[in-house]
Amino acid sequence: MTGAPRATDARDVSDATVVATDLSKWFGQKVAVSEVNCSFGPGVTGLLGPNGAGKTTLLRVLAGLLSPSAGKAAILGRNPKRHHSVYRHVGFVPEDEAVYNHMSARRFVEWSAALSKVEDAKSAAQRALDTVHLGEDADRALLGFSKGMRQRAKVAAALVHDPQVLILDEPLNGTDPVQRARLIDLFVQLGGEGRTIIVSSHVLAEVDRMATRVVAMVNGRLAAAGSVSALRDAMSDTPRLIRIDTDRPRRLARRLLAGNWVESVRVDPAGIEIRTSDAGALGHDIAVAARETDSVVTAVSAEDDSLESVFRYLVEQR
Amino acid sequence: MRAFFLITRSVTGRLLGLRRSIGLFVLTGSIAPLLLVLAPGRSSEWMATFYNDITVGLGFSILFPVAALVVSTAALGEERKSHTLPFLLLKPVSRWAISLGVITAAALASFVILGAGVIASWTAAAVVTGDWSIGVSTAVAAAVQSVASAALFVPLGLVVGRAAVAGLGYLLIWEVTLGNVIEGIQASSIYRIVVSAWADLAALTPDNLETVTEVLGRVEVGVGGAVAKAAALAIISVIVTGWLLKHRDLVPE
Structure with missing residues (x-):
């Protein structure tokens, strides 16, 4: 596909x-x-x-x-x-x-x-x-x-x-x-x-x-x-980069890795960058994971939602 | 009608740009200094004969057609080359109105430039011959030349990249060279149409008559016929140019 x-x-x-x-x-x-x-x-x-x-x-x-x-x-x-x-x-x-x-x-x-x-x-x-x-x-x-x-x-x-x-x-x-x-x-x-x-x-x-x-x-x-x-x-099978700002990045990252839609995780002191193949599923799991790990999530943002990334992707596909 | 006038006015203004007008006036007006240089010591009859001969032999065969060619091919050719055609074409105006406006503008601008040259040579000829009516026939012929050239060269400028060069080739090969040897094409020759109008109105000496007969070949002398032919060419050109504007791709890829 x-x-x-x-x-x-x-x-x-x-x-x-x-x-x-x-x-x-x-x-x-x-x-x-x-x-x-x-x-x-x-x-x-x-x-x-x-x-x-x-x-x-x-x-x-x-x-x-x-x-x-x-x-x-x-x-x-x-x-x-x-x-x-x-x-x-x-x-x-x-x-x-x-x-x-x-x-x-x-x-x-x-x-x-x-x-x-x-x-x-x-x-x-x-x-x-x-x-x-x-x-x-x-x-x-x-x-x-x-x-x-x-x-x-x-x-x-x-x-x-x-x-x-x-x-x-x-x-x-x-x-x-x-x-x-x-x-x-x-x-x-x-x-x-x-x-x-x-x-x-x-x-x-x-x-x-x-x-x-x-x-x-x-x-x-x-x-x-x-x-x-x-x-x-529409580019559903293309990994998307999602950033989650949280006070407990390591605990939250460990919990989110249990989901099979997470491809890679990068942790920094202020949060996590997750590359996922299913942003929708990840979005649902963030709230559950935050509750389970007692983490406070302050922001969730798509890092690659700009036209630049969309366009680069389209050109590569062609 | 408003669109026709707007287009005619703007295209005429562009075609009569200062540099082009001066350059072409130098060309069309070049007979005048020749007359003034040759006049001393010569009779007015000799000068009248010379004026008529040089008008036919140089003016109508090369100078005027080249000037009218440059102006007429620029009417739409310049728009195409400089990529300004969309400003003209993407308007709620019929292609016939655009075509008629542009061809009218080309004829008007050509006539202004040829007319300036005609007035210069007319004045010089009148001074050296004492006959102030000597240039009337040349002015009428210049008008016929302007209309016929606009009819022929405006569409050429629209479809051919180097239209002025192609037009020059047409003038030299078809009009001047082949027209002299193939009688069948003489009736459609702009040069001969123009000369037939001029000869009908000019006071010709026997020497001039010989020259005119040689040039015209089978074409009858007559200003009415010449005007009718130029008008017919213009009507055909409006139709052809309108069709081209409607159906051809007029911007580059």
Whole structure:
């Protein structure tokens, strides 16, 4: 039995706004995306994967910039390649740094608003620029902008028509820590408002901070989808590292070793680190063992519940 | 309609960037200094004949088409190369409106750049010949050139990586070389369409007439026919470009 989680997306499709069905995309002999089934709904979803995993290709197919070689992509129930009216509800931030250098930030965002059929494009542009903290630099030419400022201008252009779906391909590239934190807060806020926010990244810590759900890709395939903890739980036969803070670590460790779900134990003066193949069973046994050994347990935490560990695991499985 | 104007305006602005405009004006305006240098000691009739000959032999065959080629291939080619196409394509705008807007922008920008060169040579020719109507036909032909070139080279820029080089190959091999020896392809030659419009309006000397007849081959002189052909090319191009925008993958893997 393999420990890899099922490469399908278990999201309830009833609230899905962006759906990939048996989606494949190849360029000549090179398969960039292979038979991906996944869906995205309200909230922030992180699209994770190492460089070359197929994230950008998947986003471009979903957005209608590329035609699928097989399968289907749909936004709000429609194929964006055929029904361009759907773009009224979609904002897209491409991975590339390029912008229209001959325009000012304000003109770029106003132009995007006007083409997206926003009635008062000027006001909408001002709001979007203020949202990404570019209000003061709005009249400067994009040519003179730093990479981070260009990213924010692109985000403003994607937001200006108040879209229901935002597809963001590495939107934090080139931003400084303050800008990054602000953008993450913005995406979390937009997701909280019920919009579908898809953010691709290979920086796990960023996704960990903003996404409630992740879709992981490896080698063009969907490796996993779900909440971080659900993904971790799905890796049921992979030993998990659990830390127990207690006043009697040696006694408690000796007692817990009696359970056949404990693979190894490391004891330190403040507690125990246990590698277990069944975190659920261990969780139940901790309380019993603590009572039996008269130990006081002050904290129990999963040491490897981060996206980093999940992702490392997924890559190794592939 | 609003989208069409927005796209036309923004693409025209980009195509008329300062460096490109100056560079191409140097090309299209290069006939003017030649006229001024050659004028001393020569009759106005000789200068008028020379102006007409050099306009057909150098302006319409190389200078104007190359300038229009550079502008037109950049209209969508630059967007593709610089990865800005998503900003244009991911909008609730029909691909036909985008196609029409971009081709109109390419024709307008080409006409501005060719027009600047035409005005320079027109002014120089008028000064040395005393005939201020001498450049009217060239201006009309430049408009035909702009529309026809935009029609041909905007879609080329969308699908071919080195579209300017490919277009230059087309001009030199198809239009200039093969067009001179294969009569069957002359009717579809942009060079000859442009010259047929120009010849209908220009005051030609017998020497000029000989040159024009040699260039046109089986193509009839007539500004109406030339305008109709350029318009037909533009309509076909809007359809082809719209189809390409709708069906082709326009961003790299």
